Amino acid sequence: MPPDDGMACNGSAVSSVEGGGAHPSPEHRRRLGQYFTPPGIAAWMADWVIQPSTRSVLDPAVGTGALLSPVFAHPLLPGSARVDAWDLDPVILETCRNTVAAASASLTLHTGDFLGSDVDGSYDAIVCNPPYVRHRTLQQRQALYGAFEQQLGVRLSRFSNSYVLFILKIATLLSRQGRAAILTPVDFLNANFGSPIKSFLLRENILDGILVFEKATLVFDDANVAACIVLLRRDRTADDPVRFVRVPSEAELRALEALPQSWSSSYPTRALSPERKWLHLAPGSGAVAPLVRQRGSVPLEQLAAVRRGIATGANDFFTLTAAECEQYGLLAECRPCITKASHAPHLEFCSSNFDTLRNDGAKVYLLDVRAEVSAAAQAYLDEGLRRGVQRRYLTRHRNPWYATEQRPTAPLWVTTFSRTGFRFVLNDAGVANLTAFHGLYPVVDDHEWLLMLAAFLNSGAARIALAQHQRLYGSGLGKLEPLDVAKLPVIDPEEVPQSAREEIVALYTSRCRNERVDLAEARHCREALDRIWAELSRDLPVVGM
Ligand SMILES: C[S@@+](CC[C@H](N)C(=O)[O-])C[C@H]1O[C@@H](n2cnc3c(N)ncnc32)[C@H](O)[C@@H]1O
Structure with missing residues (x-):
């Protein structure tokens, strides 16, 4: 259990404040809850909150800026977007200023207590990893909690950790189409002090989902407390369900946006009681485990040889x-040849890309x-x-x-390293790949077959399976060896009924094209394909069981 006074909070263990030359003591960091979000989780959170309409972003407890880095790198965020960030600690803000702020002129850093300050306006996207601390005196708590109670019409337990106040205040700051992703401990889901917060979120119909991390140590290295991501969405309708997902590890989170609905549990808002415990509502890991079912699937090596790229x-x-x-x-x-994965950032690499x-x-x-x-x-x-x-x-x-090395040209590549999910790229330009990609050499020489294989390999199910096979390096960098790829269970294109083939090829062709021009349409195609694969995997015969 975290102690009463300023115990460590969420964030992967980061041993020092990076980038600004400041090295606060462990006690200082603990007191302010200065533990930082791992890059994979930060990237996922940015991806969830940022929409094509996003014009304003807030991070209420910015630290060194781990959550803002992927925000600024996000392709949907316009350069003119207003970005505000808060932190109590001027020393850590200096680090943030030297790193993240240097990358963007549109960022305003506020030194101060986010909970006790007046914050103007509303935001389209809010990302937050609030401090997990209880350092205020009872008197300060009375005043602060009293102000929240009065403003929001809730009755709060004085035992609640102040991260719940961050959730409440964030909920009030969302614009009409706003979204928030908040990384918090899970204890409010089951503890009595969580009931008023749950009640408020349900009353406002703003809670869209909760992702529960299975491994406590993933996010809370220093304190043995499990973490979750609370998702808030302002434009929900009364019929929109609340989704609960149990995420085995950061690796699965990378591919979560592509998960079929059946791997999570959804509840109508009216079915949720704030007094009940919620933790068990996220399905057990068993629900997520059959990521690629055995039905109709074979190891990829039966369909294609996988070889690493040319090492010069x-x-x-x-x-x-x-x-x-x-x-x-x-x-x-x-x-x-192609030397870098960043030189082929999409799902196909054509002659015109090479010429550029x-x-x-x-x-x-x-x-x-x-x-x-x-x-x-x-x-x-x-x-x-x-x-x-x-x-x-x-x-x-x-x-x-x-x-x-003399290697034949591979018609399909897969990225060797990834932080956000591995990518299979059609090599339409017919060029050689160096080690940034492994090459896939299919056993069938047919373009439609190749498109179907690529469509499956870039599906949510395959991404999750790959994430489970990858080797993880520092700061969330994943690596695949050719053997890891070769063992991947895939749906054999020849097992796909003729009736579904045309649709898969059309959707995948559209997905590839739209990755460059219309991200929303590309996402739509990807989701439609994932639904088809999920249906097919139910109907296909069981192989090797
Ligand atoms: C858990 S860290 C998260 C940092 C960063 N956003 C991340 O995700 O890595 C929480 C940060 O909140 C700051 N903080 C603590 N109390 C605060 C408050 N009342 N208002 C604003 N920031 C606060 C701490 O100094 C710390 O940098």
């Missing part, structure tokens, strides 16, 4: 820009010297020898040192 051992030498190719006369001994990269001066040619070495290639290799490229780890173990 020295990309700075072996990859060249178009201008460098020309300068050294190497065009005939180079092969078009090439014209922008990206390194898109791979030196591919075979048995015969031309004079031009020899001159370039001599340059490499002068630079010591032959002494790098991979080149040392190759004979000759400059012979890069």
